[in-house]
Amino acid sequence: MPKISSVSQTTAPTRRIARLLLPLMAAALLVLSLNATSSGDHELKPTKEMASQTRWVVNTINSRHYLRDSIDKLNGEEMVEAYIESFDYSRMYFLKPEMEEFYFRFADSMEGFLEKGNLYAAFEIYETFKEVATARTEWALERLEKPWDFTVDETFRTDRREMDWPATKEEADALWERRIKYELLNELLSLASETDNDESVSLEPKNPDIMEPEGEDESFDPSKIQRLLNDEDFYAEKLEEAREKIRRRYARNLKYTVERQAAEVQESFINAMTQLFDPHSTFLSSDTLESFNSSVQNSFVGIGALLQNDDGICVIKELIPGGPAEESRQLEPEDQILGVAQGKDGEFEDVVDLELRYIVRKIKGEKGTTVRLLIRPGQSADPSVRKEVSIVRDEVKLTANLAEATLITVPVEGGRTIPVGVIELPSFYGNIGAGGTLTTTTDDVSELINKLRKLNAQGIILDLRMNGGGLLSEAVRLTGLFIPVGPVVQVRDSNGRTEVLADRDPRMLWEGPLIVLTSRFSASASEIVAGALQDHDRALIVGNSSTHGKGTVQEVYQMNNRMPFSWFKSAEPEARPVASKITIKQFYLPEGSSTQVKGVPSDISLPSVNEFLPIGEDDLPHALPWDKIDKVKWMNDWAKLEVESPEDPELIKKLTEASMERQENLEEFRFLNRQIDWRRERYEQKEISVNLEKRIERKINEQAYIEELDDTYDALKEDNYSMQEVLLELTKEQNAISEKNRADPIVGSNGEADESDNEAEDSEEDDEPSYDIYLRESARIMADWIMEVSPGPVAQRAK
Secondary structure: OOOOOOOOOOHHHHHHHHHHHHHHHHHHHHHHHHHHHHOOOOOOOOOOHHHHHHHHHHHHHHHHOOOOOOOOOOOOHHHHHHHHOOOOOOOOOOHHHHHHHHHHHOOHHHHHHHHOOHHHHHHHHHHHHHHHHHHHHHHHHHHHOOOOOOOOEEEOOOOOOOOOOOOHHHHHHHHHHHHHHHHHHHHHHHHHOOOOOOOOOOOOOOOOOOOOOOOOOOOHHHHHHHHHHHHHHHHHHHHHHHHHHHHHHHHHHHHHOOOOOHHHHHHHHHHHHHOOOOOOOEEEHHHHHHHHHHHHOEEEOOOOOOEEOOOOEEEEEEEEOOHHHHHHHOOOOOEEEEEEOOOOOOOOOOOOOOOOOHHHHHHOOOOOOEEEEEEEEEOOOOOOOEEEEEEOOOOEEEEOOEEEEEEEEEEEEHOEEEEEEEOOOEOEEEEEEOOOOOOOHHHHHHHHHHHHOOOEEEEEEOOOOOOOOOOHHHHHHOOOOOOEEEEEEEEEEEOOOEEEEEEOOOOOOOOOOOEEEEEEOOOOHHHHHHHHHHHOOOOOOEEEEEEOOOEEEEEEEEEEOOOOOOOOOOOOOOOOOOOOEEEEEEOOOOOOOOOOOOOOOOOOOOOOHHHHHOHHHHHHOOOOOOEOOOOOOOOOHHHHHOOOOOOOOHHEEEHHHHHHHHHHHOOOOOOOHHHHHHHHHHHHOEEEEOOHHHHHHHHHHHHHHHHHHHHHHHHHHHHEEEEEEEOOOOHHHHHHOOOOOOOOEEEEOOEEEEOHHHHHHHHHOOOOOOOHHHHHHOOOOOOHHHHHOHHHHHHOOOO
């Protein structure tokens, strides 16, 4: 085993000197570059417009917030802390005495500052942070070049959100040394095993209820990382590569810090104030407001490409079907964007190491305008190749965020099958304000229900597991598809006035069995739908023990920036709109219970990793408390209306018992519980070793366990249910455009068609449907329900 505490243990003196001197020279140049960056006088200054906006936000939240009569005085110290945590979230840059000085200088005066629109405290604190971050980065880069001893039995706490700021510089230095050591070791293991990550496995997967394996490198070879222990040259080479990656990361992070825009400082500061009222009240800068509107309306103007920051390089990860980028036939996934220019003649701006949101702003623009991109083709073997791509911006339709459906064929006793429809709804979208919209939630779900009915679906599962909410009006409209008339939600304002939002259209689109599949990520509008259908005894709720627990109403107030009596043209550019999203009311279900904090409980619970992750409303600071009001009097006679309902307690008992028996006996649930236990163990381990031998041993053991889970998962997938995709007509149209774009030959510079890429795409197999244990069990519960209430006719229809 080499002496890990030194990088100079090589066999050739020349190589030893080179390895020592070159990194030091590079570090020196980088420090000089950082000094130049920090001294570039990128001074942040609040504007008169910002002062006006700040006063407007304070007045708006004081006059309209649900708690406006309950909060007498803001906690200035807590606000200072929340603001600083927005950029020093690991509590590692500032020292405790510096924090106490900020409290002393600004805490008691904070309310007065805000009322006057005075942002002095925000910019003073952030300017201090820039100085501290610059000095700390220089220190870190210098320490990075010194020897490291990975044989010491030390640990690093990766989550410091509940820790205090270091008391002294010596304590901070020691903390930062362990952090750099932790990052170096991560990169060492990553580079040695030729994977993209080590400790960065997400504890909150994109869909936590699809418990697929972690996806570690299938070609993982333990001998590769073990070479770090017994091959001095290999260790020294990988250590220097790791150093270089961290150099770039630290320099890039400092660049982001130094070049932060004044509007972002203002936004962070105001939000530190608004979120003392509750977690969901926020100030929306012009860029944030634009993103918010795009997410609700499922469309925006741009080129239609999903971008990702890869070590400081903007990489195209996906082309949105039917978007301008795809239709141009000039861009491909993995292409790298190095520069952006406006119009046909604008100069290129270098965007390497630029924060991704700034790049997105440069690429977006008005419909019909031209943006030019300097591209390094991702598939080119020659990294020096560049090409210029010109694209006309247009409306991009985000069909990936729209509702979609699946028909699952569930086998039952006697060799028969029952077709069950599943509608996956990611959000409640539609028209907002005066903006246009792609489509609405209720219209899309109606279209999918009609298509599933034609395919003879006997029951429907409404999948709201990843639905974080959206438009209240759409939640009410959607609920009306499954009930004749009746209350959907009660909304109470700060004065105690209660309004009942009800479905008043007696028409129903679906009268059959209905299950709502939920998780701890189901929030707000999705909780209204689930809770209303549960209170009406119209649907069975299946999923996590309860939903997220966000039971408050936010309204977006846009500031009118136009000055009164402005009949003359101002020389100043017209200000972009800003807004405030403010909590103004609270939700209560028809039976009177608030969805706040407690959420909507499941009738049948399934085991989940979400139960121990801090992802609920009660995990957020300043969450409003749960309470209850009087219920709304109403009644729907489901038997008389010939509508299926889980109102019979005996039915729910039978369905629950059957599900619990499967959870205890089926191999897929044993696999699920093993994954949950593994994720819980990883989550609860806050201290991570920075000892190389221990980390190698851990990585090898974890990989062996993951491969075992992979094998189990692959075996389970062999018995997956048959599934048929059901798409909206709009989605099908966009997909058809996308397929045509891919099928059309690319015209090269010589004017000849090149179809080589198309052959490769045609040969690719379609993705298999995921083995979704939660969805499978929900479909089995639905089949049990159908067989229980109508064993004969339903079974015959399902043959």
